[in-house]
Amino acid sequence: MSLDDARLLQRNAQIPVWRQIETDLTVEIRSGLIAPGEKLPSEHEFSQRYGVNRHTVRVALARLARNGLVVAVQGKGVFVSGTGPVEYRLNKDAKWSEVEKQFAASPGGRLIAVSECPATRRIAEHLRIDEGAPLLVTETLRVASAGIATYSYHFFEKARFAGLDTAFERLSSFTEALAEYGVTDFTRASTWIDCRIPRPREADALDIPVETPVLVMMYVDQDRDGRPIFFSHSVIPTTRMVLRVDTA
Amino acid sequence: MSLDDARLLQRNAQIPVWRQIETDLTVEIRSGLIAPGEKLPSEHEFSQRYGVNRHTVRVALARLARNGLVVAVQGKGVFVSGTGPVEYRLNKDAKWSEVEKQFAASPGGRLIAVSECPATRRIAEHLRIDEGAPLLVTETLRVASAGIATYSYHFFEKARFAGLDTAFERLSSFTEALAEYGVTDFTRASTWIDCRIPRPREADALDIPVETPVLVMMYVDQDRDGRPIFFSHSVIPTTRMVLRVDTA
DNA sequence: ACGTATTTGTTCGTATGTATC
């Protein structure tokens, strides 16, 4: 709204008008243009500005409320939810356990599935092993707080880390499980960031609607000597989290 | 498919089966599990594995093709597009012009819209100006190659950069336009990364379907002395691009 | 040059559920 107004709306388009308003307001709120705690314009004012019926505005606002972005108070107005997004900082110490620390949460990883597959070319390059070498693949759900969670796929060289899945199941933490394999310190080397629609089972586990996009981090962690430890995909819901990169 | 198979499908769910297959294959391709140039299983084989009709598979594949992820050749098969994703590297020299250099493209920014608005609290903090101070807001589309593009919102302090929009229109580049204001060197300080569904006009300009999510970078660029120059949102389609962060 | 198998591309038809008026 600060940028423009009803010109944004496409009537007779393939997208319903209420959804356009929803994404529009989502942009404003998530980007911080409207600060947490601030009051939104009234439904009546929205309907005037966008040139739509008040009911159409209400559909959009109801969805924002359902996603936890706003809270409606009868007789007062609609307010942006109090807390801003949690920042997942990308630096060489980037780990999920670092996020858990912010919430004083104990390691609470849950092992969803374990499988094996041969290393594809890309993963083999990252782990500096032979293409086709057997990999141990884990799917884990790690939750620090409501809405603060990741669904991760970890790829380990099977020959080196056989049984790591049971160690994780016992300790609920990769950091601690890896310690049993002599890996006491590891750091993040490179991270690739992508986004997509979640798979049904990911959305289920993360407890988010299947239509809301998620961030995907792909990264390699290595030990002090630069030797690769594992390759990972982490699916991150963005309703209450953002990634942050500082380039000092 | 390497991780699991038809168990992934949710029948009678709110999400169509073809979309589930689409996201599934998108994951495999974009994450590099299936390498560029590789041949996908045949439509018949997919329909067997997923337990669906061949038409259903074709809908998914058609969408992947439209997004440029795969290329179908009659009589041969469907192949993952030859080139891997372009990496937009996040470091202190992160600029769109750096991406353009990779394609030997001349600056080709197009000014979509210009507006003004008062600085919200968050923007005021980033630019270290007073809340409510007038801002110059530009919307630009910058294309380096097919699918390699950004739709950006730039927020400038109006008092300092009045007329910058016309300078950009003339020079097609912020780097060059800012030089006329005595800003010869600027670097990236912090970046926040989020993702969402694009606005209709963003999807139009970037030539992507309205349902495919986009990455959003929010960042502050500053001059050599650490003085903020501008705040920006950049919308990045991810069919052919990923962000990359190196944490050395 | 020919026949065959494989694979994508296209066109019918049928059924079902959902949204809309």
Next chain:
DNA sequence: GGATACATACGAACAAATACG
């Protein structure tokens, strides 16, 4: 409640391009 339109999913058949012996 009824009528309509649309999206989803399945089935069968055929056309066209490719590969191979």
